[in-house]
Amino acid sequence: MTDLAEKAVRATFAEKGKIAEMNVTALNHAYDYAEENLEGFKHRLEKTEIGEERLFLTGNQAVAMGKVLGGCRVQTYYPITPAADESEYLEAHQIMKTRGGEDEAIVVIQTEDEIAAINLASGAALAGARAATSTSGPGFSLMVEGLSWAGNNEVPLVITYYQRGAPATGLPTRHAQGDLRFVIHAGHGEFPRIVLASGDIQECFHDAAKVLNLAEKYQMPVIHLLDKAMANCSQTYPIFEYGKFKIDRGQLISEKELEGKEYNRFHFTETGLSNRVVLGTKNGVHWYTGDEHNEAGHISEEPLNRRLMVEKRMKKLELVEKEVPVEDKLNFYGDIYSENIVISWGSPKGAILESIDMLKREGFSLGFMQVRLIHPLPTEQVKKALGGKKRIIDIENNFLGQLGGIIKEATGIAPNYHILKYTGRPMTTTEVCDAIKAILTGKAPEREVLMFGS
Secondary structure, X not given: XXXXXXXXXXXXXXXXXXXXXXXXXXXXXXXXXXXXXXXXOOOOOOOOOOOOOEEEEEHHHHHHHHHHHOOOOEEXXXXXXXXXXXHHHHHHOOEEEOOOOOEEEOEEEEOOOHHHHHXXXXXXXXXXXXXXXXXXXHHHHHHHHHHHHHHHOOOOOEEEEEEOOOOXXXXXXXXXXXXXXXXXXXXOOOOOOEXXXXXXXXXXXHHHHHHHHHHXXXXXXXXXXXXXXXXXXXXXXXXXXXXXXXXXXXXXXOHHHHOOOOOOOOOOOOOOOOOEOOOOOOOOOOOOOOOOEOOOOOEOOOHHHHHHHHHHHHOHHHHHHHHOOHHHOEEEEEXXXXXXXXXXXXXXXXXXXXXXXXXXXXXXXXXXXXXXEEEOOOHHHHHHHHOOOOEEEEEEOOOOOHHHHHHHHHHOOOOOEEEEXXXXXXXXXXXXXXXXXXXXXXXXXXXXXXXXXX
């Protein structure tokens, strides 16, 4: 066995020496057995000169690093699979160097439950910190009342949501994409939120920073939606480009800007956005409550005020749809002018991209639209992309084809084929490629359920 493999094993179990040595022994035993019993076995690990610095990381780690880049300084969580790894990684790297060489810290707090986690993060955000919490399905269920409170009070809160097998405890260590409609509609009453879904580890990193900007700019909760396949897989990348990222705190104003003025936190405006101040700012007195409120934050049930407040909050979604760049809403790959198009979101992206390349070599024409901004859905752009297509193939890790249904509701255009998987295993290139090929050659049903890895 080469030294490189042993080194990798020991690095993986760096804090568990006995377990590391057990795994090294097992690795060497398996290698020796293969070399002695498998004809033609000549596998060797050789060091490759890549010529550039590279990262080897998981999706959880990429999100944690992205949050640091985005200026997150308070992270709350209650341990849950597969979200906890992100917070534990941040705990292990709480002290960091800024670009100027100064030490800064991110405060990571393990709370008594998810209810406390979301409310503590909201409090930190109102106190001026860039704050986030991280969870999975059962934990998010407990957070829903706190999410509604944050929506009512226009709190710039980020929730990183890692999907796993469900319902209930479900498949807690397995993969799924069944929570899309849940995150879009969770909460009592109507209030705005942004739902942004990453499709690979590099997107995890950049999106984790971007969502902090979105939360503060548009003053609403933002849900960064991922899944277990991305959270726990490992991949190498060139060092991520991060120098161009700029923190945008939106309409956060200072004590000086309040001098001689009356301040109303929820002042009615054309855009729905009001000037925001940190709790405790001189001359910036205001109130937060779970009840409906007037412009100052005082409880109010007056009908006209209620109408205007609901409309104030909801109209911010129009602003999001108008201002968020198209590359943060949709990605297009392959032949976008083809009569055949795949629609998907999240981790199936990798298998779909490889399938498109394989099918192209066989002479098939196919495009792929990856939806990233799922709420508010960029309706007109989606409608334009799907208009006139002969075959619209929806690929998702859930039973209902949830994204396909959301697109149908918003645009009136429905996928005519579904490739779905809900066994708790992520999709593979082989099964996705075979399923798409069967559709393109007229040999597939309208609904195909994948089973590879059973």
